[in-house]
Amino acid sequence: MKNKKILWLTTSAMIAAVYLVLTMIFYAISFTPMQSRLAEALTVLPYFTPVAIPGLFIGCILANIIGGYGIWDVVIGSLTSLLAAYLTYRLTFNKPRRKWLAPLPPVLLNAVIVGAELNLLSGSPTWEAFLGIMLSVGIGQIIACYVIGFPLMLLFERSKKISELFKRIS
Structure with a gap:
């Protein structure tokens, strides 16, 4: 039991570290209204294990x-990621026929919620600006989650080794 908790904590920390490092490596495209945060490719991991959520x-x-x-x-963007990871887990964990849905919650939630957040923070919160930012965030998420994350x-x-690891910690 103790070893499983250590494995769970270590795996979760490694996922957090990889997400952070990927975001910082691609900083130039991770923090703009036209963002494509490539670390979001990792949002498919709840398909394999709930440990990926935290x-x-x-x-x-x-x-x-x-x-x-x-x-x-920090608050809105991170809570959006938490909700997206949880929904990915609930929609797809142990459901192989639904694997194509794994990237969908991060794409939709980030497009709408983060799009709205960035629109408000941009200083021009118009409906047209919101649609433009939502579309750009959505396209960035599709690239990260479906083009990179799904493969x-x-x-x-x-x-086999990665599948065994995920089964062991789930």
Whole structure:
């Protein structure tokens, strides 16, 4: 039991660290209204294990503290990631036929919620600006989650060692 808790905590911390590092490496495209946060490719991990949920949440909090739009982004952006990770888990965990849905919650929630947040923080909160920012965040999320994250998920699914790790900690 104790070893499983250590494995759970370590895996969650590693996911948080990878999310943070990827966000910082691609800083130039991670924190703009036309953002594509490539670390969001990791949001498919709740398909494999609920341990990814706190890891993604903490990674997002840390990334938003370091480079985000202040306290609003730390709170709203991070809670959006938490909700998206939870919904990914609930929709797809142990449901192989639904794996194509794994990237959907992060795409939709970030497009709408983070799009609204960035629109308000931009200083021109018009309906047209909101739609433009929502569309740009949504496209960035599609790139991160479906173009990069979904193939990553399929790769992890085929890897016996990674599949065994996910089964052991779930």
